[in-house]
Amino acid sequence: MVTYIIRRLLATVVLLFFVSAVTFSIFFVVPRIAGSTPETLATRYVGRAATEETVKLTAERLGFYDPVVVQYGRWVKGVVAGTDYDYGAGVEHCPAPCLGYSFITRQPVWPDLLDRMTVTLSLAIGASIIWLLAGVATGVLSALRRGSVFDRAAMGIALGGVSLPIFFTGIVSLVIFSYGLGITAPGGSFTPFTENPAEWAYDLILPWITLAFLFAAAYARLTRAGMLETMNEDYIRTARAKGLKERTVITRHGLRAALTPILTIFGLDVGLLVGGAVLTESTFSLPGLGKYAIDAILNNDLPKVMGVTILAAFFIVIANLIVDLLYAVIDPRVRLG
């Protein structure tokens, strides 16, 4: 198990470098194919009054005159060993891992990412717990009461949840619950957990529920389908024949088998979400990684784009690793490696 984990982590590091190289190339190669020069690239980072002189100075400051390989090498060195940054009136040391400074805000990327990560993690973890519990519970109940009013209603609502986009449900929820009834926090509210856990939960309850609604629907349907299949198996009949309590039959024998595909999806979903719940963060104005990514891309801010991409890739890979490890726990037939 331990060797397996170490092997996977090493592979992760290699993968992250590969992702960073690809991202870097896309950022520089694509405009070059379209005929960009260091100066035309630099025009994105100067004001409308910029003279040719200003554009050249900016291109120089951002390192655009160096070959792409050299620029990438500089970035890698920063990640591994840190780098020095000239902010005009002096030089600041950016310790490793230094993911560079934003082309637009001139702020270091790594501290920003850490800060934003707490927001996205708060959003993702809270929402994922709610959707997992709500989705699985609904799915189990629907499967057991197949064809009933509950089943039809639950699946109908699930369909709505899957179909309605979050930028609709989010805005509408804010209008109704935050500005209309005043029972939830307005958009843009976030209090760190360490500052005030109660306030943290209050600020996030609406984004959690709105986001969970979207996912719970899918999980309910998945669980229902999985349960229906499993509950018809022979070993379920045997378990009942043995005299086990119905609750034990459902959870220990039925749900456990149905959980495997759900776990796969859960791992992927949480991994993707931690990389940036873009729509939710934009709708609720939460300063998380998703919003950070969107702004970085729209502003062609390479250091931010690199930082966010690496982090997102990291989370997805780690989430997959955790899922694989959990398989071994849940399903004794699975052998790691």
Add this chain to the structure above:
Amino acid sequence: MRRRTVTAVALSTALALGLAACAKAKTDDTTQNTTPAFNAAMGKVFNPSDKKGGTIKFANLGDWDTLDPGETYYGYSWDFLRLYGRSLVMFKPAPGADGLKLVPDLAESLGVPSADAKTWTYKIRQGVKFEDGTPVTSKDVKYAVLRSTDKATFPNGPAYFEQFLNLPAGYQGPYKSKGVDTNSAIETPDENTIVFHLKQPFSGFDYFAMLPQTVPVPEAKDTAAKYKEHVVSSGPYMFEKNEIGKSFSLVRNPNWDQATDPNRKALPDRYEVALNVNADDIDNRLISGDLDVDVVGTGVQPAALGRVLGDPNLKAQADNPTIARLWYTSINPQVKPLDNIDCRKAILYAADRTGYQTAYGGEFSGGQIATTIMPPMIPGYQQFDLYPAGADNKGDVAKAKEALTACGQPNGFETNMAYRAERPREKATAESLQQALARVGIKLTLKPFPQGDYFSQYAGNPPYSRTNKLGLATNGWGADWNDGFGMLSQIVDSRVIRETGGSSNISVRIPQVDQMLDQALAETDVTKREAIWGQIDKRVMEEAVILPGIYAKALLVRGKHLTNVFINESFGYYDYLALGVQ
């Protein structure tokens, strides 16, 4: 019968009395201007009050460009900055035409020019202090201006000072050119006097003195690119907290002295500004009263627009100012057959003005149909229409066809039209023109280009435009300040056009206009100078190289709890200096 008559009489009497009472109440309210009404904050102060205290909540749908006064280049930022910084002069925080006037702020009076308008002197007020109690001196203003000329460190700000000041050759700003003598550009003979020396005459220097780049910066606390993390205040408020990209807050500056500041009332205790807030959420919060100001001031989003205009109660909370911004189309005389003036005139006659307005969002959210280059609030504006578009403003097809015959293209011609791909309004404009011009046989092929490179590589790049026959190109310009120079210099001066591209001036190459611009810059008499701007406008329009579209307007919603709300005409949105809270 009798009972019905009595009832009718009773009812009508009651109604009459009620109406009279209402009318009386309304009159009282309108003199006080506290009853919400559409445009109640235009030209007058809505909900006047001197009540101190409270917190005003602002939100920005994006990030602040920068809080550093040396580099910020957005109108809303300049409006807001007056809370934490005092420039030499400022726009008067007053409604109506008064708001277009410059009044002294840090300086005791407006600048005193030399006879040739190349030297400008200001006296700094006594008793003004930074937030830490140190006195503000002329050296702090000189330092602020000099640091702003370092375009390696501050590439985004206005470039007027480095263009006009008589700086020593090769000067790179105080960080790299430490110890270099800059008295040829700015002198500080004593702690309260500052003298600017220009390379060429400039009669409008007071507008430069208005720029945030003259807000004093203490050299000892300057951290260049990091200064924006904590700007040292010289105004009534100072930074309490600043989380870049997320939010910041201002609290009272204990070292601000009301006695030195005739322009500010400093009513609220606190300001909170949230950044990167969802635009639709901002509108919902404004309407519900959870937010006080949408700081960017470009108006409500399309989703809220319909609600605000359709609901009389909401409309009464709105104002519809015109901004000093023109959306227009450049007609490039370097692309045949547009080298012939009559072919260009045909386009001007055939264009559907109403279609242009609709493309931009209509009368309230788009703007007012334009027939000149300068919008109405620019001093020197003359109202004229050289190419009347018919009674319905949809174009004069007959005159257009006449013009086509005169230019030797009676059946029309073909050309390409460029627009910025990310802007739906420009796409809609291009489509509208395509349809309108097709009526007279002018066939437009629409070509979208990315906005980031639009001026540097495509529509604004002369060789590219010529080779790819970009006869028309969507364009737009907002004045840095409401003056002919700010509005015209970057879009009608042929000398700003570079063969390597990058200029907003795509089509205007008129030597006579260049001369008139120089004449205006040197003209110290305000009335004469303003008249020249008007003449330049007309001369360019006679050349038929610009098709004016609309003077931009925005539909703004007033915060429910605000007092002293009025549109400052210089900015085109609410004056942030004057606001208070109920």
